[in-house]
Amino acid sequence: MARTQGSHSDITGPRIQAAALELFARHGYAAVSMRQIAAQVGVQAGALYNYIPDKQTLLFRLMRDHMETLLDTRRMQAGAGDPEARLRDFVRFHIRFHLERPDAVFIAYMELRNLTPENFARIEELRGDYERDLQDILRDGSAAGVFSVPDTKLATLGVIAMLNGVNTWYRSGGRLSLDEVEAVYWSMVRKAVAA
Amino acid sequence: MARTQGSHSDITGPRIQAAALELFARHGYAAVSMRQIAAQVGVQAGALYNYIPDKQTLLFRLMRDHMETLLDTRRMQAGAGDPEARLRDFVRFHIRFHLERPDAVFIAYMELRNLTPENFARIEELRGDYERDLQDILRDGSAAGVFSVPDTKLATLGVIAMLNGVNTWYRSGGRLSLDEVEAVYWSMVRKAVAA
DNA sequence: GTCTATAAGTAGATAGAC
DNA sequence: GTCTATCTACTTATAGAC
Numbered sequence: 001m002a003r004t005q006g007s008h009s010d011i012t013g014p015r016i017q018a019a020a021l022e023l024f025a026r027h028g029y030a031a032v033s034m035r036q037i038a039a040q041v042g043v044q045a046g047a048l049y050n051y052i053p054d055k056q057t058l059l060f061r062l063m064r065d066h067m068e069t070l071l072d073t074r075r076m077q078a079g080a081g082d083p084e085a086r087l088r089d090f091v092r093f094h095i096r097f098h099l100e101r102p103d104a105v106f107i108a109y110m111e112l113r114n115l116t117p118e119n120f121a122r123i124e125e126l127r128g129d130y131e132r133d134l135q136d137i138l139r140d141g142s143a144a145g146v147f148s149v150p151d152t153k154l155a156t157l158g159v160i161a162m163l164n165g166v167n168t169w170y171r172s173g174g175r176l177s178l179d180e181v182e183a184v185y186w187s188m189v190r191k192a193v194a195a
Numbered sequence: 196m197a198r199t200q201g202s203h204s205d206i207t208g209p210r211i212q213a214a215a216l217e218l219f220a221r222h223g224y225a226a227v228s229m230r231q232i233a234a235q236v237g238v239q240a241g242a243l244y245n246y247i248p249d250k251q252t253l254l255f256r257l258m259r260d261h262m263e264t265l266l267d268t269r270r271m272q273a274g275a276g277d278p279e280a281r282l283r284d285f286v287r288f289h290i291r292f293h294l295e296r297p298d299a300v301f302i303a304y305m306e307l308r309n310l311t312p313e314n315f316a317r318i319e320e321l322r323g324d325y326e327r328d329l330q331d332i333l334r335d336g337s338a339a340g341v342f343s344v345p346d347t348k349l350a351t352l353g354v355i356a357m358l359n360g361v362n363t364w365y366r367s368g369g370r371l372s373l374d375e376v377e378a379v380y381w382s383m384v385r386k387a388v389a390a
Numbered sequence: 391g392t393c394t395a396t397a398a399g400t401a402g403a404t405a406g407a408c
Numbered sequence: 409g410t411c412t413a414t415c416t417a418c419t420t421a422t423a424g425a426c
Contacts, residue, residue, distance in 0.1 A: 012409080028308060030225035034402060046404075047410050055402070110305060113223060150379040151371075158383055161360025162353045169352055176346075184345040188353055192387035207391080229420065242392050244421070 013051045015041045017065075020058050025103035029059050029114045059111060060119040066104040067126035073097060074133065083141030087193070090134055091186045094163045099178065102167055109164075131156055138193060148195040159189055208246045210236045212260075215253050220298035224254050224309045254306060255314040261299040262321035268292060269328065278336030282388070285329055286381045289358045294373065297362055304359075326351055333388060343390040354384055 019040035023032045034055060038045040052058045074097075079089055098105045112120060135156040141147030149155035163185060170181060214235035218227045229250060233240040247253045269292075274284055293300045307315060330351040336342030344350035358380060365376060 026308070028223065028225050030223050031309070033400075035400085043409090044411060045402085046412080049403070050409060113221070114226065150382050154371075154376075154379050155383065157360055157364055158357045158380065161363075162357040164360075165352055165356025168356075176349075181349075184349050185353065187345050188350065188387045191389060192383045194386060228418075230418085238391090239393060240420085241394080241422080245391060250420070 012041065012043065012047070016048060016051055016058070017062060021062055021103050021107065024059065024062070024111065025106045029055075029107075029111045056114075056116060056119070059107075060115060060123075062104065063108050063111070063115070063119075063123050064126070066101070066108050067123060067130070070097060071126060071129055074130065078133070083137055083144055083146055084190070086137045087134075087141065087147075087189065088186055090137060091159075091163065091189050092182050094160070095166055095182050095185060096178065098164065098167055099170055099172075105164075105167055131160065134159060141193070146195055147193045149193050155193060159192070162189070207236065207238065207242070211243060211246050211253070212257060216257055216298050216302065219254065219257070219306065220301045224250075224302075224306045251309075251311060251314070254302075255310060255318075257299065258303050258306065258310070258314075258318050259321070261296070261303050262318060262325070265292060266321060266324055269325065273328070278332055278339055278341055279385070281332045282329075282336065282342075282384065283381055285332060286354075286358065286384050287377050289355070290361055290377050290380060291373065293359065293362050294365055294367075300359075300362055326355065329354060336388070341390055342388045344388050350388060354387070357384070 016037065019037050020032070023036055023040060034048055035045045037058075038048055041048075052061070074093060077089070077093055079086070081089075108123070112123065115123060135152050138147055138149055138152045138155050138159075142149060142152060166181060166185065170176075172178070176184070211232065214232050215227070218231055218235060229243055230240045232253075233243055236243075247256070269288060272284070272288055274281070276284075303318070307318065310318060330347055333342055333344055333347045333350050333354075337344060337347060361376060361380065365371075367373070371379070
């Protein structure tokens with residue numbers, strides 16, 4: 001609010017994204033005003049428009065950046081091995097990645113309905129890329145006879161839904177450590193798809 | 196909008212709830228105005244306040260009614276039997292009940308953050324009652340040696356998260372019938388908790 | 391019970407000074 | 409690049425006529 005004038009382009013842009021991420025996650029996109037975001041950053045509302053054309057684009061960029069980070073990080077970590085090893089890696093990766101950025105995860109699937117149709121389609125395409133990764137593992141495992149799933153597409157969606165649930169209840173410092181949570185979910189997933 | 200004056204108390208109340216349910220599910224609580232709800236009902240905005248004290252109470256009643264219907268319906272249908280039969284009944288009940296009312300389900304967990312703290316606590320209590328039902332089944336099955344879950348609380352949350360995922364993709368008339376979906380998910384759940 | 395009119399405030403976005 | 413000021417439109421909720 002009280003703020004000296006000057007040039008801060010390198011720093012203000014990321015701060016706007018960070019403020020929007022936190023506020024959208026807590027209150028929801030529609031409930032947060034541009035003035036609230038500006039106040040959290042420490043600028044006036046008009047200054048936001050040096051960095052984003054409009055509120056919708058701000059939301060879209062948060063979601064797109066999150067999905068691209070998800071895909072890039074996964075590509076770097078995905079290893080080879082037999083289907084069971086690949087599935088275990090996927091489960092551990094998914095839980096860990098999502099627990100590390102709860103705000104972005106929350107937004108990326110709670111605010112889908114607030115995207116324009118064009119932006120929605122682009123996000124859904126990225127989500128499809130990620131799901132295909134798991135589906136390939138389940139398909140390969142089924143072909144090799146080590147997995148037995150009634151339907152690879154539904155098994156994919158079922159496993160991801162189960163893993164996403166972790167974000168709704170996990171708090172670090174709680175009853176279970178991250179390693180224990182990963183072990184528990186890996187146990188359930190492994191059995192659910194076992195031959 | 197053009198609307199003759201007169202008395203419609205028996206019919207307008209439920210129509211307000213129905214309109215709010217649909218609009219909140221589609222656009223989100225914060226993004227829907229009282230005028231939009233009124234327009235969908237066919238009255239002016241002021242008339243809504245003969246039925247609800249404010250917008251927050253309208254949201255709360257939708258969520259409370261949904262949760263109470265869930266609990267009441269479950270109580271009527273829950274049968275006895277061995278733990279595996281009870282678990283199968285729960286899975287089938289959960290999928291069917293939730294697919295029958297996608298709007299209410301969507302609201303009941305997407306709009307939790309828009310409840311006042313008091314209203315939030317009341318809804319969470321009802322949700323806890325429902326989860327306890329499944330947790331009891333898993334506990335009894337584990338004690339009897341027919342299930343083996345690393346942690347009954349996490350298994351409860353994991354199973355419910357997986358089942359809730361059905362609502363995000365199922366469309367009647369799609370590739371799979373309701374019976375097939377139930378069979379697929381029952382297969383995965385059964386194996387996930389099997390001894 | 392519904393209407394019209396209105397109060398009092400906030401929304402997203404822009405213009406122009408500095 | 410940020411500020412202040414402002415435009416236009418919309419928000420929830422209420423008052424009082426019918």
